[in-house]
Amino acid sequence: MKAAVGDRIVTASGVVGGVVRDGVVTECPHDDGSPPYRVRWSDTGEETLVYPGSDTIVDAQVEAGSDEWSEPRQARALTWDVRITVVESGGSTTAEATVTNGPPDALRAVGHARKSPGDPEVPLIGDEIAAGRALRRLADRLLAVAEQDVSAAVGHRAHVHR
Template identity: 65%
Template sequence: MKASVGDRIITASGVVGGAVRDGVVTELHHDDGSPPYTVRWSDTEEESLVYPGPDSLVQHGDAGAADETARPARAATWTVQLSLVEASGSTTAEAVLVAGPVEHADVGPLRSVGHARKDPHDTEIPVIGDEVAAGRALRRLADALLGQAEEDITASTGVPAHVHD
């Protein structure tokens, strides 16, 4: 990996639920552009020494020079909140997409619900009900998100859209 001052670094989190971060290279420590780099992070404006790994991408400052319509890479973090309620052999899960792109702020959060009910003859193992209800809620949330994408494509192009699985 090679970078220059002014290049952008995008780094995925090494942990589940962690944020994707992006920043600008402000200083090189080797003349050949190899790591480490000093990076100013866009979310905190703090600078730190970075040794980028396989979860990082360098977007060179001149990447869009040949194509003036090229958009720079962007980073976003979406969070899904999953709530579970279990009572008397029945479990209900609600999945809520609680964060998303700013351009969809008027749409509001996407929500879905999944249910699971154990057979009266089965042994009560609450985690199984949680898994089934959560899986159903998340599957429905995914369908709602794809439906929203289809609506957005249709609104943008004026042509009815279908997103294939």
């Protein structure tokens, strides 16, 4: 990762549901643009020394190979929540996974699990299996929607690898 003074930096939260932070690089002590960077955060105004990880992107304000400044590209940071509802009854479990605030069209998927008659009653296992199956189907649906969107954008049938 390389950065320069004036670049925008965006860091995702290390915890589920945490805040995405963005700031501006105010100091880059290495001539080659390598970390660490001093960053002024937009939410607090404080400056900290940042050693970016894989959860961080740098939005450069300088076009590659150019000495002229350009308008900064706008980075996007989104949060999509998935709600899983689980219902268990008599050794059968059903889970529904729904994207609650993501794509314009609500996405949902259902997964089922059923215990074998001779197995002990451990509801958590059925919950995990049903929820996992619902999430896998939800992922397939999201990729199918993306494939339709890509096809519409390029004007011909496209394929998204799954």
